[in-house]
Amino acid sequence: MPPWRLRWPALAAAAAAAAALLPAVRGAPTSPPSPTFGDWGVITYGNLQLSTSTLEGPALVLGSADLVDFDIGGGRPCHPTAPALAVAGAAHGRHGVLKGRAALGRHSALERTVGTPCADGGDASRGVTVGAPAGTGVDGWATRLAHIGASASLCRTPASGRVAVEDSVLKLFPAPASAGDACVDVFAVAHPLPRTLSSVQYYGTRRVVINYHFRSADWAGVDMATLNASRTLHSYCGGGRLRLRDTEVSGSVLAPGLRVDARSAEFRGRLAVESLTGQAVVRYEPYEGVALDGLAAEVCAV
Known part of the structure; x- marks a missing residue:
């Protein structure tokens, strides 16, 4: 059985942090939702590994994330419900700023060197393990299949x-x-x-x-x-x-x-x-x- 067959059910469950947390952002002046990309600025079906980098929009990572010296979410700061960073696997961050909520997979940790100016007492944004945040759900596998189909259609045009x-x-x-x-x-x-x-x-x-x-x-x-x-x-x-x-x-x-x-x-x-x-x-x-x-x-x- 291919490894992704074993991994994707867990990823889809952990990526529960995405869709229900991410309603249409009607007040975002610079970047309305797209039928293709939704509200996400970045979607990776595997891993995200960045240093000295800026992601202005929210990021959905269906693999793991390793971030050093980063700035995420400045294009839509402190959204009250939708995450600036949603990671299905393990996420690790240090020396950066997260300008929004985080929805992270198991064994994730944002070190104390990560600033979370939008966090409140109930926000799981710093140094914690988050399995599947309640009340959220996204089918990462279905999202990828939809994009694979769209890409194939594009390439045949x-x-x-x-x-x-x-x-x-x-x-x-x-x-x-x-x-x-x-x-x-x-x-x-x-x-x-x-x-x-x-x-x-x-x-x-x-x-x-x-x-x-x-x-x-x-x-x-x-x-x-x-x-x-x-x-x-x-x-x-x-x-x-x-x-x-x-x-x-x-x-x-x-x-x-x-x-x-x-x-x-x-x-x-x-x-x-x-x-x-x-x-x-x-x-x-x-x-x-x-x-x-x-x-x-x-x-x-x-």
């Missing part, structure tokens, strides 16, 4: 735009203007990008989906300034590893099998990935891109 790599620039040319402004430009990047890639240039104004059909990439100093973060979705088909150095990823990332290794990286959008390690800043940006269940009807006609 025919491209409507044209892709070229010229002079270390990934160029994304939109569908013709006759397709209209309301449709979605879908791009398929079929081959690994050069290690010398310097920028991503999009020559349109529509919502964008970029499907990467290779299993690993190593980006350093890549400029994505022409991508609208709230209207762009990066989809890594087939999982693999993404190594980032001194790069700002503009747009949200949906890649349930992707392992992200970040060094001095910044994400402007939501993340749903297998794991996230290293040093990263994840801004709590809104996602106003495609509705995945209706993408086929929204793709630009060529």
Whole structure:
């Protein structure tokens, strides 16, 4: 029997700390709930291991979490009920700040060097073991299956735009203007990008989906300034590893099998990935891109 078969029932029960604690946040001015990512800024189906990092939005971790010198929850500080950090497995934190409630798995501990400015006497946010907080429930396995299905659907969607790599620039040319402004430009990047890639240039104004059909990439100093973060979705088909150095990823990332290794990286959008390690800043940006269940009807006609 595969190990995850043994682990997931426990993870789903422990991740009970997520959904019922996380109602729609109607007062959040910068980042309303997304049909794809919910209220979460970061979702990892495996582990989260970060140092010297900032997660502005709430994080859902269905594996374990190891955090050092961190700041979590500043984009939605001190929400009265929803957690800033929900970890199904063991969570360990030191030298950081948690600006919201915590819902943690067994054998978790936040050391005294973790500031919890939002904690009250009844909040299990510091140095405690939390099994399954009462009155909460999320099916982590179902969430992952939904994202796997959505990712597969994305990756099967025919491209409507044209892709070229010229002079270390990934160029994304939109569908013709006759397709209209309301449709979605879908791009398929079929081959690994050069290690010398310097920028991503999009020559349109529509919502964008970029499907990467290779299993690993190593980006350093890549400029994505022409991508609208709230209207762009990066989809890594087939999982693999993404190594980032001194790069700002503009747009949200949906890649349930992707392992992200970040060094001095910044994400402007939501993340749903297998794991996230290293040093990263994840801004709590809104996602106003495609509705995945209706993408086929929204793709630009060529």
